[in-house]
Amino acid sequence: xxxxxxASVRLFEWTNVRFAAFQRHNGSDFTFLQCSGGRxxxxxxxxxxxxxxxxxxxxxxDLDAPKHQSSIAETxxxxxxxxxxxxxxxxxxxxxxxxxxxILDESFTSAIRSLAVWGITGFxxxxxxxxxxxxxxxxxxxxxxxxxxxARELRELNIKLxxxxxxxxxxxxxxxxxxxxxxxxxxxxxxxxxxxxxxTGQRAFVPKRIASEYVSAxxxxxxxxxxxxxxxxxxxxxxxxxxxxxxxxxxxxxxHSYGSAARTGTLPTANGRLSCVWKPVLPRFSNLICVPGESxxxxxxxxxxxxxxxxRLANGIYNGADVEADIVLAEQIRNGKRTGQYMTGGQIxxxxxxxxxxxxxxxxxxxxxxxxxxxxxxxxxxxxxxxxALLIRQLRVVA
Amino acid sequence: xxxxxxxxxxxxxxxxxxxxxxxxxxxxxxxxxxRANKHGLCGNLxxxxxxxxxxxxxxxxxxxxxAAHIPLPRAENLYIETxxxxxxxxxxxxxxxxxxxxxxxVHWCGMVLHLEQYLLDVRKLKPxxxxxxxxxxxxxxxxxGPSAIxxxxxxxxxxxxxxxxxxxxxxxxxxxxxDISPYPPHCIPQAIxxxxxxxxxxxxxxxxTSPLLALPMQYGSLIIQHRKNGALPQPALVLxxxxxxxxxxxxxxxxxxxxxxxxxxxxxxxxxIRIKTSPExxxxxxxxxxxxxxxxxxxxxxLGNRYGRAATMVTELKAHDLEIW
Numbered sequence: 059x060x061x062x063x064x065a066s067v068r069l070f071e072w073t074n075v076r077f078a079a080f081q082r083h084n085g086s087d088f089t090f091l092q093c094s095g096g097r098x099x100x101x102x103x104x105x106x107x108x109x110x111x112x113x114x115x116x117x118x119x120d121l122d123a124p125k126h127q128s129s130i131a132e133t134x135x136x137x138x139x140x141x142x143x144x145x146x147x148x149x150x151x152x153x154x155x156x157x158x159x160x161i162l163d164e165s166f167t168s169a170i171r172s173l174a175v176w177g178i179t180g181f182x183x184x185x186x187x188x189x190x191x192x193x194x195x196x197x198x199x200x201x202x203x204x205x206x207x208x209a210r211e212l213r214e215l216n217i218k219l220x221x222x223x224x225x226x227x228x229x230x231x232x233x234x235x236x237x238x239x240x241x242x243x244x245x246x247x248x249x250x251x252x253x254x255x256x257x258t259g260q261r262a263f264v265p266k267r268i269a270s271e272y273v274s275a276x277x278x279x280x281x282x283x284x285x286x287x288x289x290x291x292x293x294x295x296x297x298x299x300x301x302x303x304x305x306x307x308x309x310x311x312x313x314h315s316y317g318s319a320a321r322t323g324t325l326p327t328a329n330g331r332l333s334c335v336w337k338p339v340l341p342r343f344s345n346l347i348c349v350p351g352e353s354x355x356x357x358x359x360x361x362x363x364x365x366x367x368x369x370r371l372a373n374g375i376y377n378g379a380d381v382e383a384d385i386v387l388a389e390q391i392r393n394g395k396r397t398g399q400y401m402t403g404g405q406i407x408x409x410x411x412x413x414x415x416x417x418x419x420x421x422x423x424x425x426x427x428x429x430x431x432x433x434x435x436x437x438x439x440x441x442x443x444x445x446x447a448l449l450i451r452q453l454r455v456v457a
Numbered sequence: 458x459x460x461x462x463x464x465x466x467x468x469x470x471x472x473x474x475x476x477x478x479x480x481x482x483x484x485x486x487x488x489x490x491x492r493a494n495k496h497g498l499c500g501n502l503x504x505x506x507x508x509x510x511x512x513x514x515x516x517x518x519x520x521x522x523x524a525a526h527i528p529l530p531r532a533e534n535l536y537i538e539t540x541x542x543x544x545x546x547x548x549x550x551x552x553x554x555x556x557x558x559x560x561x562x563v564h565w566c567g568m569v570l571h572l573e574q575y576l577l578d579v580r581k582l583k584p585x586x587x588x589x590x591x592x593x594x595x596x597x598x599x600x601x602g603p604s605a606i607x608x609x610x611x612x613x614x615x616x617x618x619x620x621x622x623x624x625x626x627x628x629x630x631x632x633x634x635x636d637i638s639p640y641p642p643h644c645i646p647q648a649i650x651x652x653x654x655x656x657x658x659x660x661x662x663x664x665x666t667s668p669l670l671a672l673p674m675q676y677g678s679l680i681i682q683h684r685k686n687g688a689l690p691q692p693a694l695v696l697x698x699x700x701x702x703x704x705x706x707x708x709x710x711x712x713x714x715x716x717x718x719x720x721x722x723x724x725x726x727x728x729x730i731r732i733k734t735s736p737e738x739x740x741x742x743x744x745x746x747x748x749x750x751x752x753x754x755x756x757x758x759x760l761g762n763r764y765g766r767a768a769t770m771v772t773e774l775k776a777h778d779l780e781i782w
Contacts (some may be wrong), residue, residue, distance in 0.1 A: 075665040091655060094664050095489075095502020109660065110487045111504030152667035155464055179668035193668070333666065336485075369683050373670070376710075377702040407703075435758045439666075453654050 060145040070098040070290075071084035071333035073157030073173060074124040078137055082179075083147040090134060094124070099335040124157035127199050128135055129254065136201050145214065150180040150192065154199045154374060155439070161294050169294045175285075175439035176200035177430055182212060183324040184220045189403055191372040191388050194438040198287045203427070217372075218387055218400045223406030224262075224373075225385050227457040231365035232450050233358045233391065236369040240426035240443040241383050242406070245376040246413050247275050248343045248443065249433065251303045251311070253318035254331070269413035274349040276300040277313060284345030285429035288404060292339055293313075293330040300423040301327050307414070315341045334437035340434060345442035351419030358418050359395035367396050371406065382407045385455065404457045418449035461493035462728050465651065466547035469660055470505055473540030474516040475603060478533035484513075485540075491649070491659055498652070500659045529565055530587050530725055538562045542641045552619065557639040566605045566725065567698025569711035572639050572752040572764070587715055588724040595777030597694040597716070601743060601754030605712065606681055606698040606767035611755060613736040624774050629684050630770075639752045640680040640764040645721050650677070661763070671759050680750050682768035685735040687745025693717045694776045695769075699739070700756065702731065709733050709782055731782040 074094040095110055141148050156175040162168045177195035182353045184190075194213070196203065215433075250268055278300040279288050293316045303311050314322070315330030318341050331342040335433070339404065358365060370386040383406045390399040424447040431441035470488040477483075488505035491498055516539040529535060539562075542556035563571040601678060603611070610632060638644050649656040654672055657663045697713040714726040746768035755763045 065730050077658075077665070090497035091659055092496065093500035093502075093659065093662070095500075097502065097662070102580075110489070110502035112689070134496075149669065153668065155666055177668055179670055191670070193670075195668075255573075335665075336663070337671055375703055380703065382703050430668055432668070435525060435761060437667050437671060 060314045068099070068162040070096060071157055071159040071173070071335050072096040072122075072124055073155055073334075074126060074313065075153065075155050076130070076133065076151045077151065078134060080137060080141045080150045081148070082141045082144060087311045088128060092130065095416045097335050108127070111190045115403075117415065121413075122158070126154060126156055130203055133201060136204055137400075140204060143180060143209075143213070146185045146187075147183040148180070150178055152176070152178050152200075156199070156304050159292070161292060166271050169290055171288060171292070174198055176210070176223065177439045178204070179430070182216060182219070183334075184197050184216055186220050188219045188222060190215050190219050190370075190402070191384070193372060193430055195428055197287060197313075197440060206393055215387070218369075219402055222387065222400040222402040225388055225401040225455060225457060227404070227455060229452040229454050230411075231362040232368055232453040233355070233365070234361060234448045234450065235355075235370070235428050236422060236424045236447055237428075238371045238418075238443050239445040239448040240411070240428075241371040241374040242381065242448075243346060243348055243445050244441070244443045245374045245383070246383045246410050246433070247273075247304055247348070248346045248441070249376045250410060251277070251309060252341045252343060252433075253314045253322060264312060266308055266309045267414070268302060268309045268411065270416045272351065272416055272419055273304055273307050273413055274302075275304040276302045276347055276349075277329065277343045277345065278347060279344035281345040281347055281442070281444070282424055283345075285425065285440040286344035287440070288328075290346070291326075291328045291330045292332050293326070293329045295326045295330060297328040297344075300347075301329075313335075313341045313343055315339045331438060333438055337436050340436060342431070342433060342436075343441060344436060345444065347424075348419070348443075348445045350421045350423040350446040353418055353420050354421040355422055358420055358447055358449045359391055359396060361418060362391060363394050365391045366401070366453075366455075376410065379410060380408065381410050381412060404432070404455050406453060407456050408454050412450065412453070415451045415453075416448055417451055420447035422446050458690075461498065461648070462548075463493065465493040465648075467491045468503075468545045468552075468553050470543045470549065470664040471503070471540060472512065472543075473538055473642075474513075476535075476537045477490055478535060487662060489660060489662060498655075498659055500662075500665075502662060502671065512518075517586040519739060520676045528585070530585055531727075534566045536564050537561070540642070542644075544646070548570075548648075555646065558644070562639045562640065566729075567754070567756070568602065568715075569604065569754050569764075582648065585715075585723050586726045587727045589727050590714070590730050590781065592690075593694055593714075593716055593776050595775060597776045598690045599742075599772045599774040599776060599779065600690070600693045600695045600717070600747065601699075601772060602697045602771045603751045603767040603769060604755060605696045605753075606743075606770060607679065607739075607753040607763075607765045608701070608755040609739050610679060610681055610709075610767070611763065612699075613740065618692075626695060629744060631682055631684055633680040634677055635680060636677045638764050639766060641680070643764060661715065679765040679767070682750050683743055683746040683770050685745040687747055687771055689717075689747040689769075690771060691717055691721065692719050693771070698756070699732075708735065710739075730779075733780040733782055739772070742774045743770040744773050745771055747771050 076092045154172045159171045180192045279297040304411045313329040314326045316326050321324040330339040332339045367389040371383040372386050374383040385404045386402040425444045430441045470491045475483045486505040553650045556718045645660050688762045699710040702709040709731050711729045713729045716724045748769040750766035750768045753767045
């Protein structure tokens, strides 16, 4: 396959997708759908055949029908409890996917990957009319996490949004919480490090400076606590350990699938991933980990004296040159202290090189609880980012 | 809870064959069965019926002939799909055929070349030359093609706070919402369409794992035309598509373009251009329809392809008015 000639790959997955949608507005509305089935893709002699239903008998591929850990009634009760306390318009959309994927490559080596991921997306609207997007995802069915943390996170978001004023335009010295920093790192390092999957014969632009010398990062599919967790990727390439991507601000390596590696004359990095077997494999990062610094978050806040503390960002976009993200919640910093004066709305609009202005990293790196990524229309629920709090000078905010 | 009578069931099978650029032929065969139960609607992928040999032969021949003979530059953007949608309702153990909808779709660089049940006559397509945007005279009037109009309108309608949406009935551009998409796989029965976004999701296994914000909130289709009719200026710069590259006030749009020559000859843009503009500004500059509504496609990488019909419209803008990035 590495030679670039047409490969013969057979993929089949047997998944069960459960989704529930809750809408709370003048009462509550509730819809529950459960969808299941197998999806297959065979590639032989340069042609694909995609089909639904069980795999053909000739594949001799026995997979058990997938099952969710919790019943529909339990799932429904947990999710309903989440939205009941809010009187403003609230919309939640829960998806859980469980199942198995078989991969049979041209050397007749087969692998079975288990799938178990979940996500909640939607929004919460306060009685004052402020809308905050919601996005959580990860491994498993998420119900335990939702019970333990979801209600508290929604309550805090609701309280802070009700007190928030509009975010002003301008360029501010900013400290980004680990959750907010994860959104920017996802766009400005994660996607930048992914090799182009459509280019032909194009050499990667590495080494290249993409961040300040304080920033180092790596990708690792088996990182403890990370949303992504796999021994081998969707092309059956084994994960052999961390792939160091950024060393002191310089991009030194790219992430590859078989195809992108063959086109650029290098080796794949166990980053060939797809959302379902009907879609093409793309180079995607698994868990992006930014190496933490030595300061505390309070020291970063103190260092900028006056500026903003970004608590949550959402809807990050990288379009090849620019990075943007919506500000869900921010807080004013005055005289080196967070003031409790919350702000919302506004957008960060920056060139992808905004990390060149990072002048400090805290020592509090954690995985962000939203690992959703929709690159090229392929939604993955387990694209993790672990980041410490960051200090960025002159961050551009558009109201 | 879900409004469906007990025992309601609906089966939908889509078979299609696709050639996209240099990719090999892809045959796709998807069969979904929806059943109402106490929890809501339950969907299952079930073994599809094999496509008939006649269908396979017809689509295979058509696709290969089209791919080999369409004399277009930038052929990597050529998308050809032929297919058929079959629907059945099930009640009291009996099946009722609800229709069979064959179709053929060809689009290329934002232009829908063909979207009908009938086969495309490839002889109508002529070889095209290529032009870079630097070679386009700045004095050419700007025309918005069906896909560009559709994309800008959809983008604007996602901002309900905009003044353009508040006064839609008074706008010079008339927008008609319809359940019937020109692309048959996007047409679903009224009973399921009434469920809104979740009805469409249940019929489309590709969206079963999409998060809420990656689901289009307005399905169905649009028919868009200007209330005034005008003459087609020639030569002119035609923007074939307008894909938003971001959100918010300072957004950029990636636009495919071609130059319509004085004798209706077409020179295709060698690559898309990026324009800094807003949907309000572009649609506000439209002064008249110069062609009746024709099929358009918005190739959105997140929301998937969306189809509608829109008139080609002439604007008061000149090529040099466009703010190129």
